[in-house]
Amino acid sequence: MSSVYLHSPVLRSALADNLADAALAVQQGQAAHYRDFVLHENKQSRRYFALAQQRPLLEHLHANINSVHSQHAIDFADCLLIIASTGLNIHYFEALTQSQNGFNPSAATPLNQLAQTLQHAYGFAAAFCINTACTSAANALLYGARLLEQQHYSHVLVLAFETPSEIAMQGFGVLELTSSSGRYQPFHAQRDGLILGESYAAALLSNEPVMQPVAQLLGGFSACDTSSLTGTREDGSHINWVMQQALADAQCHKHDIDLIKLHGTATQANDLAERNGMQEWLQGDAVPALCVIKPWLGHTLGACGLSETLLLLACLKNQSLPVMPDSQHCSLPLVQNPAWPLSQTRVLANFFGFGGNNASLIFETGDLPCK
């Protein structure tokens, strides 16, 4: 793939209301804002990483689009909008169901409604939503880049978000995938599941290095593992294959990679499969640094491909890495030193999801050209 430039990043998360503050919060060891909720029927308490201030979804989306535009005033008439989210506006229907004590299937709205609303409001050339579970935003970045390569558009705006959805909270709860301890510790010996998180992220992709790009997207790969609807092969073979294909697409070799951002959900199945998928890398003579992001943002589901990427890139800009407390007791050798000496870093980022979707993206940060 021809590389494309990622710029004008925006992230509103449970960690901070903007990306720079979120990266600073990681450096200073601050934790995400959270609230607790109760699982129906079994009445157990679970944690949710929520924004400190609740706002309507459209307010967040308008604010993010305007924030991108304020960083780089492009003509949206030549820009594709891709929305990446698993829940879209499900919170609206959850509130409707609660107020009416029931939901009529005929009240469901078209999946493209949100994209259409924003397309008309800003005059985007085209707009659609992509939903491949927790790889949604990763696929939005990858296919946005490939559509740019084909010169269909001048820019692609990726909007990725997850709202605090009751169905997601209860659904992951009933699958016994949520942490009962309230500690988010991927790969740790005492990990006990995931903590969901709310986030609203945005970034612009362009063929040209307009403004100060935060990274180049060099390539990636996405494919479907059909062994299970809710997970990937435990032996990690599909994960390893996807990472190898991503390297090939980016015209890189394993030893070119300085840092791997693991998916790291802290569920038994994901962590085991990803650890096994990493074994081949770990046997090499040049082992890259390994890090996770979810302990700071929560699992932001369909948005994690963008929210985690942006937070990591912002940390790298500060020449620091997110270091999980007690990371010496993990099944993978996660970074333990927050100081990151490289001014130019090649990152491989993993994202896996329900529906068998596995994706890896390869970014490069550092001294990028700027017009």
Next chain:
Amino acid sequence: MQVIAASHISGCASTTDKQLKIALQQWLARSPRRVDRFILQSLLAATAIQQHVRADCGLYVASTYPARTTMASLLNSVCAEQRQPKPFEFVNSVSNAAGFHIAQQLKLNGPNLFISANAQVWQQLSMLAVCDMQAGSITQALLVFCDDNDGFTAQAILLEGSPAAISIGSDFQSLCAGIDIYSHNFSTTDSTE
């Protein structure tokens, strides 16, 4: 790149899930269990042309609406009755679940994307497929579109050939020009089918 096979499945609101499951049995030796109406419709369109599909095929699915019965069941359980959702309904509610079942049944190992459908749905599905063909990761692309609003339509198109020679069609009919389309309408068949 050209269309080598296509299907068009349709029915009315009264077409039952049982009818869809029975129809699916003519294509599949073992149908997946605990799947919803959207997954059944998508599977019917895809499996009707499965004899032409190879493993290195990308899958690109679009739908106008979410699986509404699944959505309603989840909302009523969680938000009205304060009960936990049924695990299989929660898992089916991810929009790419239909793509997973198609890929599993047809033994596909390529990409599996799901997008929201709009008036340009065939153009957008084709463009995504061409991305992967240009990248060299697939040699075929299976495009599937479902629209379940009163009556339902499920359509599938199988593309292959050089992406350089692409002609991105704007609608199903123009993409399928000159191709025999496998067609089945549940509204005109015996309800005991």
